[in-house]
Amino acid sequence: MDTEITLRVDGGTHPLTVDTRTTLLDALRERLRITSPKKGCDHGQCGACTVLLDGRRVNSCLVLAVTVDDAEVTTSDGLAEGDREHPLHRAFLDNDAFQCGYCTPGQVCSAAGVLAEARAGWPSTVTDDLTAADVDLTDDEIRDRMSGNLCRCAAYAHIVPAVAAVAEAEGVRR
Amino acid sequence: MREFRYERATDAASAVALLAAESDGAFLGGGTNLVDLMKLGVATPGVLVDVRRSTSTEVIDLPDGGLRIGAAVPNADLAADRRVRERFPVLSQALLAGASGQLRNRATTGGNLLQRTRCGYFTDVTRPCNKRAPGSGCGALEGVHRNHAILGQTLEGPGTCVATHPSDMAVALTALDAVIRVLGPDGERAVPMADLHRLPGEDPSRDTTLRHGELITAIDLPALGMPSRYRKVRDRASFAFALVSIAAAVRVTDGVVADARLALGGVAHKPWRASAAEEALRGRPATEESFAAAADAELAAATPLRDNGFKVPLARNLVVRTLLQLTEGTR
Known part of the structure; x- marks a missing residue:
């Protein structure tokens, strides 16, 4: 079932139409091509998909994208300040x-x-x-x-x- | 994953109204368990009602020294709350012993109570499981059940189920005599923690006594006023479910146990209030012998399976050791 959302990721804003079943991880990787969060187990057990959601670390594979269209997502890429690494x-x-x-x-x-x-x-x-x-x-x-x-x-x-x-x-x- | 409609409720009443109108809907909290079960095909709701903004994210003081915890308070925030750490350390310790930092940040208090068993037959749709598919049998009874229940199981008939409840937090809330505040289509009610979860009985598909459309809005903790502690034994030091865990609070006066609250985790289909042990402790001298006798009184009812008999002495030793630690200096 398609739903329109807006994802704010690493300082950018991205309007998107997603199926309600889409996880935040899949929205980042497959739709926005933001590939620093990785898919390991896809069940919240390995942590490869960890991102910061409003500054708090979460497993993005267990977060539905439709639930976070009012949140700020930070990936490992976004922790860097321009060319300067974190x-x-x-x-x-x-x-x-x-x-x-x-x-x-x-x-x-x-x-x-x-x-x-x-x-x-x-x-x-x-x-x-x-x-x-x-x-x-x-x-x-x-x-x-x-x-x-x-x-x-x-x-x-x-x-x-x-x-x-x-x-x-x-x-x-x- | 089955297709579903997503609804966001801004308050508890509208969340209840939205779900009550659906035959196959589910409330969505942090989603750390439900989304996983949906991926596995174990949970197949047609509608998700997002309640993370429907209930409180605050912990507030109650007049008697207790606390009211909003159902949407994340596990991490509850564990870190200064009042919980100081007045109810057993609850902080239980929360911190569970899951990972990432999961605790997202998981809610209400959702933690309603998480499903991690029994491998329940989470694998190709296997028999009376909890997931009533009447299909219990794969664990004669299968892989090293970490399954030793108390209160249903060992024969169509309700056969030997699963455990996975929550650490719920074990602490059981020992703390928490009261679960619930809003449903017929209004509000208060459910004592001991009555929230069920034993499998004839119907293991139902984990709790909640009715269709009922939403947990808050958890009340009455004042405790005695030392408390949570201990968890598991296969590895972190990020693993309990083999056996214990939430204990005890007050000793003049070397005698004046009051004791004990609950065990990892041993049954629900957090196990050790009432027989509590009864055996009250009025007895606070000694290792009394503690062992109390543990034995509780575990006399144990019916371990082929491969989990180790949990009986493990639970006994955990009761004794935890009570000794809690009463150090008062004996």
Whole structure:
């Protein structure tokens, strides 16, 4: 059943007619040719499709496009400012935090979400003191908070220090 | 995926009216479970009524020290709410133990309660499942059931079902005696958390006691006033469903258990209120022996399957260990 929507993605505005069954991921990739979000499992289990929806990380494969025509979508592409990469992009390069790179845009968006959640003081399941005012993104914290992103090349040992480097620079890691 | 019409409701009453008029519609919250089930062909609604703007996204204080949680509050926001972290840590811990950061950002409180079982026979339309296709049988009974129920199953007849309820949050809400506020075509009603979910009985297709068109609008938490904790045992450290979990709150006075609330997850078709264990604890000395006796009292009714007998001692040990932790310093 066709429905007219407007998607706002990475600063651009895109009027679209979509079948109501279209996910945000498919609308981005197949209709708008914005291909940094990747389709891995298509069931919310791998995180390759992670984007920021009004600044919050979500699995775009489980979001119907018709439900977000009033939201701002940011992909890994959109995190860059023009030609200047986002600090997370630079940290992933510096730490060699990928092999094939397929999961990387989702990892980067998820990490951006992790940093925002830590700045907001959100705890995780490995946080000892739930009432603590500040979050300290230890390696354990990063591992738990990034657990919604799988890397079949198993670059985890480099992803954790990449996220840690930016967390330290942003003051959410001691 | 079957074609569907999409409707967006701006308030709860219009959402209820929209759905009540449809025979095969469904409410859409965050969609993290429903959209997946639609892709799998397990859920086939002809109409989706989007209710993310129909109910509150706020958590407000109740006069008695409790909280009212709007049904559209995302799981992540609820877990991070300072009042929940301080007054109801069991609820924050349960939420944070569930799913992933991405899913918790999108999933709603009301939707979390109404998520379906992750039984592999339910989610595979080529397999028999009395919950998905009543009368087709239960593939799990003699099949892959390592992570299925040990309590309250229906083990024979057309209602056979050994599925578990997957929510962590619901286990905490059960121990907290939460009250579910519901709006339906006939008006509002309040459903005690213990009465929201069903055991499979003769009809495993129905997970809850909600009627057609009824919408969860809010969840009320009465004041707790005692220490509480959630613990979850799973196959890996993060982003996995529970093998067994526990939500516990206990108050010890002069070395004696004055009050105790216990609920188990991963063991039954609904969050399992451990009433027999609670009964066995009250008035008893807060010792490891009492805790073990209480766990045994609850688990005496267990009917484990061929491959999930390990859950019985696991649940026992989890009850004992969690109560010991919660009462440390008061024993």
